[in-house]
Amino acid sequence: MHYIKVAELAFHYEKQPVLTNISFELNPGDFVMLTGENGAAKTTLLRNVLGLLKPTTGQVSLSPKNRFGEKLTLGYVPQQVASFNVGFPSTVLELVNSGRYQRGKWFRKLNKDDKEQVRLALESVGMWDMRYKKIGELSGGQKQRISIARVFATDPDLFVLDEPTTGMDTKSREEFYKLLKHNSEVHGKGILMVSHDHEELRNYCNKHIELIRQEGLPWRCFSMDSCKELSKPHFSSL
Amino acid sequence: MFLYGFMQRAFQASLLISLIAPFLGLFLILRRQSLMADTLAHVSLAGVALGLLVSINPTWTNILMVIVIAVLLEYMRMLYRTYSEVSVAILMSSGMALALFLMSLNQGGTSLNINQFLFGSIVTISKEQVWILYLLAGFILCLYLIFRKAMYVMIFDEETAFTAGLPIKTMSILFNVLTGVTIAIIMPIVGALLVSAILIIPAAISMRLSRSFSSTILIGIPITLTGMLSGLVTSYEYGTPPGATITLILVTILAIIAIFKKLTQVFKLV
DSSP states (O other): OOSEEEEEEEEEETTEEEEEEEEEEEOTTOEEEEEESTTSSHHHHHHHHHTSSOOSEEEEEEOSBOTTSSBOOEEEEOSOOTTOSTTOOOBHHHHHHHTTTTTTTSSSOOOHHHHHHHHHHHHHTTOGGGTTSBGGGSOHHHHHHHHHHHHHHHOOSEEEEESTTTTOOHHHHHHHHHHHHHHHHHHOOEEEEEOSOHHHHTTTOSEEEEEEOOTTSOTTOBEEEEEEEOSOOSOOOO | OTTSHHHHHHHHHHHHHHHHHHHHHHHHHHTTOHHHHHHHHHHHHHHHHHHHHTTSOHHHHHHHHHHHHHHHHHHHHHHTSTTTHHHHHHHHHHHHHHHHHHHHHOOSSOHHHHHHHHHOOGGGOOHHHHHHHHHHHHHHHHHHHHHHHHHHHHHHOHHHHHHTTOOHHHHHHHHHHHHHHHHHHHHHHHOTTTHHHHHHHHHHHHHHHOSSHHHHHHHHHHHHHHHHHHHHHHHHHHOOOHHHHHHHHHHHHHHHHHHHHHHHHHHHHO
16 A cells, blocks of 8 residues: 555646656655755645645545554644744643644543653653743754654654754754654654755665756756665565 | 613623633734734625615624625635735725725715724623624634634644644634624624724733743633723723723733833843
8 A cells, every 4th residue: 555646746836847757656664755956846746745736737645544444644844834933822732732633632632642642752852841831932943843743742654744854963863763764664654754864864764756857857847767765664564 | 880781781792802802813813814803894894884775784784794705815815825914905995995985875874873883882782782792702612612723733834734634724714704703793892993903902912921822812811801891991981982992901001011021031131
């Protein structure tokens, strides 16, 4: 089964082609790194995958079910979160708690297990001690960490991460990659992650998609040569 | 003063408005739609003018008009996504223009009625208006209790909320409609020109005082109540317009808190 299937995707911004000939699949247990030079439409591709943009041609399908036949849960960390301003009246704990809501808790109280998952998520990014801080008072790196903690609190089947390590130091990045690798290898989570740290990240992920400018394509239009398999995934959904 | 029936109704209305205003005000501010309340109030005037022109109870034409505009506002917010205030500016001026146009068609002595809607009059509130407010307050409180988590996620970031499976468009439209209906109902009491102040200023004050989302709403209730009740008493004692008095008191509270916070920061640094 696949969590994401992209077939012959092309996307145009106001008739200007920016992506063409994109096809790949992401299966449970896949940790896929998406790279490309600045302006290579990596975020645009992610937004197409998430349904935030509609492909001009081609198809994107997200599996409605996870590998257990339950509703697929998706955790998305965008590049920037507009509400991270000083005025937004929310504590770190409130924000990370909100990651649990999509696990069937929109209309129900968070139970002991939910709270434990939130604690673990905050501890995994070293932000548990700051749980009562107002989010607007955090530094850029800390904001990034709580966005990640929120996704870990959701414990989704599919992670879609847009440059989540911006503002993180090398040690924190390594720990984060290890945690993601553990999630994909042991728990069969699917991960699609935009990153600039090719060399660092290729030790942890198993597939690499690079958006490149090909000869014969219009100036700002990017494509992919292939979805390179860097290693065999440890996890088998069968 | 408390023995007069009209004052008792006015105090009840104040209490009910205090329960509603912090919810709507906070969501409006965080969705960067503070001016939407003003837009809907201007459009409301067109609804009132239409009702008076065709001799239908203006409350109903008013509600109908704001529902249409609330839906249109969401559509235009999507159209001008990067500069969403453009949609507010267009609809605000269109609403006012339509109100003036409809008023000019109806020259049969309706200026008094229009003035009442323009400046409001909390002291002439009827029993029917109090009952409608009870229903509205109950409805909004229930909706808040049911949908507060979904609203929090949507307000924090609409795209993340979409990927979490929330029906963002429907929720946005329903929120706009609810805000519109609230404005249409409380407008005759506080006036079209000041209705947005009563929604926005208490939320702006509580945002300065609170650290968490839930406490921001809870703090907003006593703040609105303080402004409403003290404004009402002052208005009764000095014969000033209630809407304007309440607004000035709320602005004073905001200024005092801003100064106090600034001084606290300065003394902490020293």
